[in-house]
Amino acid sequence: MITYTGRRLGYGVLVLALVTSFTFLTLRMIPGDVVRVQLADAPGVTEEQVAERAAELGLDKPVPTQFIEFMAGALRLDFGTSFADGRPVVEHIAERLPATLELGLLALLLGLLLGVPLGVAAALRQNSLTDQLLRVLAVVGMSVPNFWLALLLITYLAQWFGWTPPLVYASPGENLGQNLTHMALPAFALAVSSMAGIARMLRSSMLEVLGSNFVRTVRARGASEWNILFKHAGRNSLIPVFSLLGLQVGGILGGTVILESIFSIPGMGSLIFDSVQSRDYPVVLGCVVVYGAIFILVNLLVDVLYAAVDPRIRY
Numbered sequence: 001m002i003t004y005t006g007r008r009l010g011y012g013v014l015v016l017a018l019v020t021s022f023t024f025l026t027l028r029m030i031p032g033d034v035v036r037v038q039l040a041d042a043p044g045v046t047e048e049q050v051a052e053r054a055a056e057l058g059l060d061k062p063v064p065t066q067f068i069e070f071m072a073g074a075l076r077l078d079f080g081t082s083f084a085d086g087r088p089v090v091e092h093i094a095e096r097l098p099a100t101l102e103l104g105l106l107a108l109l110l111g112l113l114l115g116v117p118l119g120v121a122a123a124l125r126q127n128s129l130t131d132q133l134l135r136v137l138a139v140v141g142m143s144v145p146n147f148w149l150a151l152l153l154i155t156y157l158a159q160w161f162g163w164t165p166p167l168v169y170a171s172p173g174e175n176l177g178q179n180l181t182h183m184a185l186p187a188f189a190l191a192v193s194s195m196a197g198i199a200r201m202l203r204s205s206m207l208e209v210l211g212s213n214f215v216r217t218v219r220a221r222g223a224s225e226w227n228i229l230f231k232h233a234g235r236n237s238l239i240p241v242f243s244l245l246g247l248q249v250g251g252i253l254g255g256t257v258i259l260e261s262i263f264s265i266p267g268m269g270s271l272i273f274d275s276v277q278s279r280d281y282p283v284v285l286g287c288v289v290v291y292g293a294i295f296i297l298v299n300l301l302v303d304v305l306y307a308a309v310d311p312r313i314r315y
Helices: 002-028 034-038 047-057 063-074 089-124 129-143 146-161 176-210 213-220 225-262 268-278 281-309
Strands: none
Touching: 002 063, 002 281, 034 047, 063 281, 089 129, 089 176, 089 225, 089 268, 089 281, 129 176, 146 176, 146 225, 176 225, 213 225, 225 268, 225 281, 268 281
């Protein structure tokens, strides 16, 4: 297990380095000069002022030199300073990360709480009307973009019930009720896709387990259906769901970029959105590294938990 974990960590670091390199080069290919964008509102800007500002930001150096300096700093968790306000990128991330983690955890929890019962219900009523309706619901849930669903929820909840989410974000420590009210709609919009994927995966997995020989043997020995469902079939059906959860984290993190901007949540998603628009390269790269590290660590944790769910699995 230790060897496997170390090898997966090594692969994860390599993937993170490749993703960071690709993002770095992509940002440099965006049309427009970041210095001229920053100085666009200043009257009478001269070429000397542009060159001076570029030197202050380190943009006068060749791109390979900038890349090497950034990667060397990232190894020390130093992503440089923001082009917009000169503050360290780490400070921006530390301020915004808690809101994003809260939103992601709420979405993942909602996906599990809604997807597991739907998947079990569909498996127990195979080919029935309930099963067909749940399967259609799962397909729709996986197809609907989360930002479009969020806009629909805001619009129709306001029209039909006169309710809109709070406009001002409050952290859980400041006002827990307002915080949860603010997070409810974006968390649900993010959770719909996860719920649909979990329900479909659990249905297929449970049908396969319920039709296996060991379940027939347990049933022949007189075990109750509830015992078979929760003690034997349920545990063996969760292994593919664990694998899916690791992949769902990537979709949830990606969905926060638009949803946090829609709902005015001061998280890393809205930070990335604003930084891309203002071409604040260090902030974007720092957020990409943190998002990539979270995704890699969560998938590694899921793989390690396989052995706890099913002792037959050994690495």
